[in-house]
Amino acid sequence: xxxxxxxxxxxxxxxxxxxxxxxxxxxxxxxxxxxxxxxxxxxxxxxxxxxxxxxxxxxxxxxxxxxxxxxxxxxxxxxxxxxxxxxxxxxxxxxxxxxxxxxxxxxxxxxxxxxxxxxxxxxxxxxxxxxxxxxxxxxxxxxxxxxxxxxxxxxxxxxxxxxxxxxxxxxxxxxxxxxxxxxxxxxxxxxxxxxxxxxxxxxxxxxxxxxxxxxxxxxxxxxxxxxxxxxxxxxxxxxxxxxxxxxxxxxxxxxxxxxxxxxxxxxxxxxxxxxxxxxxxxxxxxxxxxxxxxxxxxxxxxxxxxxxxxxxxxxxxxxxxxxxxxxxx
Amino acid sequence: xxxxxxxxxxxxxxxxxxxxxxxxxxxxxxxxxxxxxxxxxxxxxxxxxxxxxxxxxxxxxxxxxxxxxxxxxxxxxxxxxxxxxxxxxxxxxxxxxxxxxxxxxxxxxxxxxxxxxxxxxxxxxxxxxxxxxxxxxxxxxxxxxxxxxxxxxxxxxxxxxxxxxxxxxxxxxxxxxxxxxxxxxxxxxxxxxxxxxxxxxxxxxxxxxxxxxxxxxxxxxxxxxxxxxxxxxxxxxxxxxxxxxxxxxxxxxxx
Numbered sequence: 302x303x304x305x306x307x308x309x310x311x312x313x314x315x316x317x318x319x320x321x322x323x324x325x326x327x328x329x330x331x332x333x334x335x336x337x338x339x340x341x342x343x344x345x346x347x348x349x350x351x352x353x354x355x356x357x358x359x360x361x362x363x364x365x366x367x368x369x370x371x372x373x374x375x376x377x378x379x380x381x382x383x384x385x386x387x388x389x390x391x392x393x394x395x396x397x398x399x400x401x402x403x404x405x406x407x408x409x410x411x412x413x414x415x416x417x418x419x420x421x422x423x424x425x426x427x428x429x430x431x432x433x434x435x436x437x438x439x440x441x442x443x444x445x446x447x448x449x450x451x452x453x454x455x456x457x458x459x460x461x462x463x464x465x466x467x468x469x470x471x472x473x474x475x476x477x478x479x480x481x482x483x484x485x486x487x488x489x490x491x492x493x494x495x496x497x498x499x500x501x502x503x504x505x506x507x508x509x510x511x512x513x514x515x516x517x518x519x520x521x522x523x524x525x526x527x528x529x530x531x532x533x534x535x536x537x538x539x540x541x542x543x544x545x546x547x548x549x550x551x552x553x554x555x556x557x558x559x560x561x562x563x564x565x566x567x568x569x570x571x572x573x574x575x576x577x578x579x580x581x582x583x584x585x586x587x588x589x590x591x592x593x594x595x596x597x598x599x600x601x602x603x604x605x606x607x608x609x610x611x612x613x614x615x616x617x618x619x620x621x622x623x624x625x626x627x628x629x630x
Numbered sequence: 631x632x633x634x635x636x637x638x639x640x641x642x643x644x645x646x647x648x649x650x651x652x653x654x655x656x657x658x659x660x661x662x663x664x665x666x667x668x669x670x671x672x673x674x675x676x677x678x679x680x681x682x683x684x685x686x687x688x689x690x691x692x693x694x695x696x697x698x699x700x701x702x703x704x705x706x707x708x709x710x711x712x713x714x715x716x717x718x719x720x721x722x723x724x725x726x727x728x729x730x731x732x733x734x735x736x737x738x739x740x741x742x743x744x745x746x747x748x749x750x751x752x753x754x755x756x757x758x759x760x761x762x763x764x765x766x767x768x769x770x771x772x773x774x775x776x777x778x779x780x781x782x783x784x785x786x787x788x789x790x791x792x793x794x795x796x797x798x799x800x801x802x803x804x805x806x807x808x809x810x811x812x813x814x815x816x817x818x819x820x821x822x823x824x825x826x827x828x829x830x831x832x833x834x835x836x837x838x839x840x841x842x843x844x845x846x847x848x849x850x851x852x853x854x855x856x857x858x859x860x861x862x863x864x865x866x867x868x869x870x871x872x873x874x875x876x877x878x879x880x881x882x883x884x885x
Binding site: 311379380383384385511513514517518520521522524525527528529530531532570571575576578 | 683719
């Protein structure tokens with residue numbers, strides 16, 4: 302037997318990403334159009350204290366969590382669909398969530414079942430789309446990637462059509478708030494909503510990340526995964542449900558923010574590892590850092606006006622991705 | 631441990647029409663079986679059923695006197711590996727990562743053990759993949775990719791190995807290397823079953839031939855008796871004739 306191959310230390314990358322995440326959570330809230338003084342925050346004096354706690358911190362945390370959820374789902378769907386262009390939105394879940402949210406905005410609902418109506422609407426919309434897409438793609442008890450992609454695209458168009466229909470029949474004021482929501486932005490939300498989202502994300506991502514080797518196998522093909530001993534049925538159901546739940550939860554709080562779910566997995570793959578056991582935790586943490594940073598940049602560059610985080614992400618990430626594609630593929 | 635496989639009365643339906651009908655055979659470790667038949671004869675389906683990836687509509691497969699369907703996916707994959715056709719990926723996995731995937735049924739922990747790495751190393755050495763183990767799988771030539779996949783199947787350490795057209799995309803020399811490796815694995819005690827369309831490769835290396843015709847097992851004989859029975863050739867094409875090499879081995883030539 303020859304010498305053992307030198308093994309990289311993947312845990313180091315995960316630690317480094319965790320440190321970046323913690324640093325972002327610590328420092329980003331201090332940056333913004335008005336300066337915040339540390340003394341006043343510690344003394345809990347207005348206006349610095351309420352601005353810091355109720356706006357900046359909650360907004361940073363939302364960026365960290367939503368960016369993480371979307372990046373993790375990007376990794377997951379890219380592996381499951383064996384398509385490097387798959388995003389959390391590929392299956393049409395985002396359009397369903399958006400339609401649900403837009404419906405609640407159009408009907409001027411504030412709360413449903415004791416929760417914010419937009420939240421309930423998004424989750425319900427996402428669930429309806431997921432069940433429809435999965436149901437129409439199942440054949441002989443198996444889900445096929447191609448059928449999922451095609452029905453996802455179809456459902457996506459149908460939901461988008463309904464959103465256009467709704468925003469053209471409602472009154473102008475509501476139409477404006479719908480358009481606003483559809484742009485996607487990281488805005489301050491209540492700590493209660495953040496807590497629910499954080500718990501959900503922690504639970505779902507621990508389910509997803511413990512199956513890293515399974516996602517690696519699926520990325521090489523279902524027949525390949527099956528004959529290496531992966532439980533295809535369980536992995537497929539778990540993967541699509543987990544990905545859809547955290548995507549819908551993120552969209553409910555931020556609106557549809559594109560690109561983070563595509564660019565972060567590709568960056569981490571090309572710089573760190575393709576192995577989902579390392580890729581997924583790193584993408585979760587760094588995706589959060591990226592979205593929260595883009596949000597911070599967005600409130601600094603045109604201050605006091607604000608640029609939506611999604612737009613900043615596209616302006617910075619787009620050229621970088623084009624450069625990466627030229628260099629790597 | 632020598633494997634014992636028995637397939638009895640296996641049938642399979644696809645979209646309502648019959649693909650396999652009452653296929654029965656049994657086989658033991660040490661055999662190198664080549665499964666042949668025209669396109670659509672049901673070869674890949676039969677291989678999938680033996681691998682436990684599809685459930686037969688009727689009949690059953692037993693491995694070591696136990697029903698295949700009663701094994702869990704991981705238990706089954708410690709005993710059977712299957713090399714499917716057309717395994718490709720867009721994502722940048724390295725050769726070593728692909729080969730280590732063969733250790734999935736053996737490792738419970740998040741990361742592979744030293745033992746897993748040792749098996750992967752041996753398998754890469756055997757399939758001559760070590761020189762490019764850090765390259766990306768997607769950037770390799772078709773022949774190199776096939777060697778990597780074979781190495782992953784070997785690293786899995788199964789007692790039954792199934793190969794669906796393992797020599798596609800390989801140049802002539804690599805086809806010979808591939809089939810001599812399969813014959814060697816069989817000599818070491820594994821039961822190897824390969825699907826191929828190359829008659830002379832099959833005759834040169836296998837110990838037994840199974841011919842499927844329209845979903846039925848039409849012929850089942852030892853490869854050394856192939857010369858005495860040329861009926862089976864007409865099931866594959868009317869333009870084939872049996873001949874002999876200078877050393878008296880059977881050889882198929884084309885009209």
